[in-house]
Amino acid sequence: MQVLLVTSAVAAFLVGYVRTDFQLMLLIYAGGGVLTALVTVPNWAFFNRNPLKWLDAAEAERHPRPQVSAARGGRG
Template identity: 35%
Template sequence: MFGISDYMDYEGQRLAERIFQAIIVIFGAVGWLYGYHVQDFKMTVMALGAGFALAFLVTIPPWPLYRRAPLKWAPAVASEDKKKKK
């Protein structure tokens, strides 16, 4: 699509999942502590929303760091129908 690679390899998927979880946990904990400190639940929700937005921007696009270990496919094997036609 538009000359942009649109896949992630398995190691990239694992890395993206770990980054996503770390961002959400950190923003959730910091947001909860800040919201508790100022006694405003809205700040907690806003911090968590900012964490989701950041996690989305970091993990959803197939950045090159998620494509470091490309899959190695087996070579194509001719089917029986193609062999019979020759």
């Protein structure tokens, strides 16, 4: 998502600068935003090829998360 947005922003800026057209720059960037939304928002099948396996609730209770000590982050 970030790569698509940055790429469309750079392309929009370059085209707008060369053509000295602010409206064209905004249209290109808006098109990049729409393209990014079309690629990232739907639940595409290739996003689910390697799903994460989460722990069951009972298994998670047997393995508690480590506690972070408040004294370790002090500045001196």
